Amino acid sequence: MHFYGMSDIGLVRSVNQDSFCATFNINNDFMAIVCDGIGGGKAGDVASSLAVESMRASFLKNPSLNNDEDVQRWLHETINEVNDAIFTQSTSNRSQHGMGTTMVGILITSLNSYVFNIGDSRAYAMYDDLICLTEDHNLLSDLLRSGEVSRETAHNHPQRHVLTNALGIWDNVRVDIARINNDYSQLLICSDGLHGYVKEGVIHEILLMNEGIKVRTRKLIDSALAEGGLDNITVILIDQREGDLNG
Template identity: 50%
Template sequence: MTLHSFGKTHIGYKRALNQDTFLLEERDGVLLAIVCDGIGGGNGGEVASQMACAHVKDRFKSMPKCLQDVDVKRWLETTIREANDLIFMQSAKKRSLKGMGTTLVGVLVCEQGTYIFNVGDSRTYGLYAKDFLCLTEDHSYIAALLKNGQITMEEAAKHPNRNVLTNALGIWDQVRIDIHKIKNDYQALLICSDGLHGYVHEDVLREILAQSISAEEKVNLLIQKALDAGGFDNISAIVLEREGSIHG
């Protein structure tokens, strides 16, 4: 399966620092794409997101050939837990970095299939022939309330705790990691921080992903939509697109 890919991050209009970091790497026919959205005062969030991406990138250089699903999932689980430990320990050592953390969301495409993984509230969306779905579950206070039927979507949009995470890399010594294998029948995947999905409606995301333009043009359009909505947060997006599924 040939995938076209492109990723980009933008500081937005309101933040002094870009605490988002993204990773887009290919090696021996394996494609790895990650978006991290840092959290924490000062430059802590920026440090945490960069540490997470740097660690995964380093481990990816020596990733063994994965023969089975269990190998892929074990590698992802181990690598992400190592990143959590590194950030947690660095946060404990340096007072200026105390409380830093980061979300992490990504996709790994290899011979065995396509795997999505997630910590926090950054997301992966999938565009299909007849559908557009959010493939990840937010690890947030609001998501838990919605899941339990305690609030409506309208209430969630205005809830005072809508930005509170229940899970992130580096905040706690333990971390929950969602890892799932998905079918390869998608036309495109979008990996993004909440600077995009928090301000641009899913109908607009779908419309842009379905256009007959390049992955790079789609990413630029998506980021522009978030900027047009006010650019209140850092914005990061990666598009992976199956060759010939939408155009060509």
């Protein structure tokens, strides 16, 4: 398996509030996470960094992840601890009040692969086609489900970035966790700086390119910059096909 991650501040923002990590532990489990901080000048970058580093530290303590129940338990316990840490810090520090972050992650054990999500960062899998694995926790998704907004107009909806769930904003958090089929060729996790501006068809075309993993990751970033680079852009690409895909 090959993986590569990259983050870009974009062309408009003065601070990169995205954070990410991708790592193995000594059990040879693999975890990749992208967090997109929220709060503007109120330390969204602090929240995303705290979330990533806390998850990474817990993962490197090598939790026992032998079945679905172990994975569910560890993710719920760890993410709730992260939520408490961000919420406590934001309520005790006036300059950080209201900070929070999204989180999307992939966890691959010796037996299964899992996706977990809070907010509107996304995970995709390449099977026969490109499939979005996560559901956005935002007002636009609620409006789409209720039929108040059509998919044709959703891309430019003024409230598409209004979150209904995030880490650190409230004293409790909802996390979606799902086991996914292992027969994917590639996995992609990203902040909305990519999927919010680049059409899925373009993402699909880039993933199908006969290029190394670093080149495809760079092309995903560049595609968001070409759309104006209006937000921070973070991408982790995971490829489990055989061969040298690191170029």
